[in-house]
Amino acid sequence: MMICISCGAEYDNQEIIYTCRECGSILEVVCQPQVSRDIFECRKSTMWKYKEFMPVDHSLIVSLEEGGTPFCRCQKLGDDLGVELYVKVEGSNPTGSFKDRGMSVGITKARELGVDTVGCASTGNTSASLAAYAARAGLRCIVLLPSGKVALGKLAQAMFHGAEVISVRGNFDEALEAVTALALEGQLYLLNSVNPFRLEGQKSIGFEIVDDLGWKSPDRIILPVGNAGNISAIWKGITEFHEAGFISDLPRMTGIQAEGAAPIARAVEQGWEDIVPVENPETVATAIRIGAPVSAKKALRAIYESDGMAETVTDEEILDAQKLLARREGIGVEPASAASIAGLRKLVESGQIDKGEQIVCIVTGHLLKDPNTAINACKEPIEVDADISALSRIINQS
Known part of the structure; x- marks a missing residue:
């Protein structure tokens, strides 16, 4: 029901x-x-591995083998920040x-x-x-x-x-x-x-995180927030596994919004149960450029129930984090995805995240979702003749 x-x-x-x-x-x-969670063993690593928790007719499933996305330990970036960092790479889904x-x-x-x-x-x-x-x-x-x-x-x-x-x-x-x-x-x-059935699929991110960690919850899950469905869906999935007795602990849900589109972060700051919509939201992170998120009440509930938090980041912080994740860990994401990394950096620097915490950042979309922003953030390629001496001079100047 x-x-x-x-x-x-x-x-x-x-x-x-x-x-x-x-x-x-x-x-x-x-x-x-x-x-029993034993039922999931030996199944193919897609989100339908957990089909018993997907309340639809399983004989009619429409799938492109979504889910089972990479769960990457980011040792270098985690060491830089003083946390145990994992990144859930959702850009590896079929449409990115x-x-x-x-x-x-x-x-x-x-x-x-x-x-x-x-x-x-x-x-x-x-x-x-x-x-x-x-x-x-x-x-x-x-x-x-x-x-x-x-x-x-x-x-x-x-x-x-x-x-x-x-x-x-x-x-x-x-x-x-x-x-x-x-x-x-x-x-x-x-x-x-x-x-509500959309979020029943998205909650599988939570299922996979605790499964990837050996049937335990991380200390904190950080993710970008736009229309607010994902943060509430992941919380729903993890709490369903908790209620089923599959895990014994729960994470703190932490939502990150762009400064120009941050009604949920503002509501959390004030302790409100609902948002005040933002008129004419604006941010380089187009995927989270939303002023009146329809799942705001669910998102706020997830944050409050989990003793979580919300934070805002600037467009400059988002683009810096996007480049940092690509060049430090080899993970290319669109700007909205990088909001989770930008938020992590800001919360560590402000002391709101403790050193040594086990953190999972969700990066929601692939780099090539927004190729223009990626290209504009880089220098133009150096043009040179196909001459070994000229190429050597350029390489040795680097």
């Missing part, structure tokens, strides 16, 4: 509904399978972002419900993922993008996979309002993170 996180109203899993009819709040899927996990479950649910058209508003990664999974399932896909605000790599993916892309004059929040209205009229099945 689905349950309203505010008033507790209950809804059947076969009902197409996005928010509570009683109070207007957001919904959450209840999932409490009675299984964590959104594939949610779309696999969301599109599977769409098939189960018998819909023929799916849609979303997007800053880029959601549209790229939805387009690919809709194509896999043979469904029509409608995507609304804020005009001029989407990185080239993501736009290319959505279009190439056959989505019907509509450029909206406005920001993401306005595009989401419009596509939600279309969904409520029954013109499409909405697969933004307001759809």
